[in-house]
Amino acid sequence: MAGTGVASIGECMLELSGQTGPNWRMGFAGDTFNTLWALHALSTERPATYVSAFGDDPFSQAQIDFLGQNGIGIGSSPIIAGARPGLYAITLTGAERSFTYWRGDAAARQLASDPVALSKNLVNQALVYFSGITLAILDEAARAVLLAAVAKARSAGSLVAFDPNYRPRLWRNREDAQAAIVEALAATDIALPTFPDEQMLFGDATPQATAERLRQLVSEVVVKNGEQPALIAQGETLREVPAIHVVAPADTTGAGDSFNGGYLAARLAGHDPQEAARRAHRVAAAVVQVRGALAPFETLRAAFEG
Numbered sequence: 625m626a627g628t629g630v631a632s633i634g635e636c637m638l639e640l641s642g643q644t645g646p647n648w649r650m651g652f653a654g655d656t657f658n659t660l661w662a663l664h665a666l667s668t669e670r671p672a673t674y675v676s677a678f679g680d681d682p683f684s685q686a687q688i689d690f691l692g693q694n695g696i697g698i699g700s701s702p703i704i705a706g707a708r709p710g711l712y713a714i715t716l717t718g719a720e721r722s723f724t725y726w727r728g729d730a731a732a733r734q735l736a737s738d739p740v741a742l743s744k745n746l747v748n749q750a751l752v753y754f755s756g757i758t759l760a761i762l763d764e765a766a767r768a769v770l771l772a773a774v775a776k777a778r779s780a781g782s783l784v785a786f787d788p789n790y791r792p793r794l795w796r797n798r799e800d801a802q803a804a805i806v807e808a809l810a811a812t813d814i815a816l817p818t819f820p821d822e823q824m825l826f827g828d829a830t831p832q833a834t835a836e837r838l839r840q841l842v843s844e845v846v847v848k849n850g851e852q853p854a855l856i857a858q859g860e861t862l863r864e865v866p867a868i869h870v871v872a873p874a875d876t877t878g879a880g881d882s883f884n885g886g887y888l889a890a891r892l893a894g895h896d897p898q899e900a901a902r903r904a905h906r907v908a909a910a911v912v913q914v915r916g917a918l919a920p921f922e923t924l925r926a927a928f929e930g
């Protein structure tokens with residue numbers, strides 16, 4: 625591995641969670657940030673950088689402060705004059721979440737506006753992580769800048785991990801999403817898809833079909849499937865790792881992202897894919913028991929260690 629740090633690229637939003645009467649709780653979350661949060665909690669010795677673009681309003685500043693207070697830097701990410709962060713609210717049906725977004729003009733859409741700064745953020749990273757949401761918030765030119773920066777980091781020795789995380793509403797059409805995600809997978813070492821997303825986007829009939837399709841493109845594939853087993857495809861082998869049944873989940877937001885953070889932390893620490901998936905399932909099971917996408921660091925660590 626080339627470097628020592630961990631970098632995650634994407635959009636962190638303001639998050640409204642809680643949904644108890646008129647009182648919402650505001651936090652900060654976004655898929656790639658949620659993953660970095662868990663990864664950082666579980667690999668504190670590695671410098672963590674959230675690669676994005678930020679506004680210059682008080683909410684953006686609060687976001688940057690929150691990251692800093694928790695040991696996560698923003699490297700050379702641009703601060704855009706006049707821009708603001710995106711916002712999303714979590715609606716719960718039981719514990720199952722759905723999201724309402726206000727993010728069309730968020731600062732993060734400009735995360736590739738300075739290609740030199742973007743590449744600089746990816747220097748000396750053991751791991752570079754991004755997602756289909758990162759791709760979806762960028763226009764075609766910015767997406768090309770992003771993929772070039774990721775490819776450069778990879779050729780310098782960084783491990784690249786990617787979660788396709790398909791959000792239909794963020795894409796112009798399904799074909800655009802398919803093309804961009806396949807292009808990203810070509811620059812990926814560890815793919816962390818979720819079966820229902822892949823079924824929606826590519827029509828896969830089973831998690832096995834997802835694993836078989838993706839193993840043609842990526843050497844290590846972990847197909848998540850909620851409370852069903854995760855399926856790991858590495859080389860010729862295909863293995864199932866059972867998930868954990870949570871009796872009383874509170875909010876499923878961030879479960880898959882936190883699984884990814886746990887899995888990647890374990891892989892960076894030298895655990896094999898099966899042990900990494902076991903730890904990742906425990907981390908995800910802890911996250912669904914709290915409201916919002918982020919669980920406290922101590923909760924994540926206790927789950928990871930089992």
Ligand SMILES: O=C(O)C(=O)C[C@H](O)[C@H](O)CO
Pocket residue numbers: 653654655656658712723757791877878879880881917
């Ligand atoms: O949906 C998004 O774009 C988000 O990043 C919000 C949530 O935190 C994320 O989806 C949880 O996986």
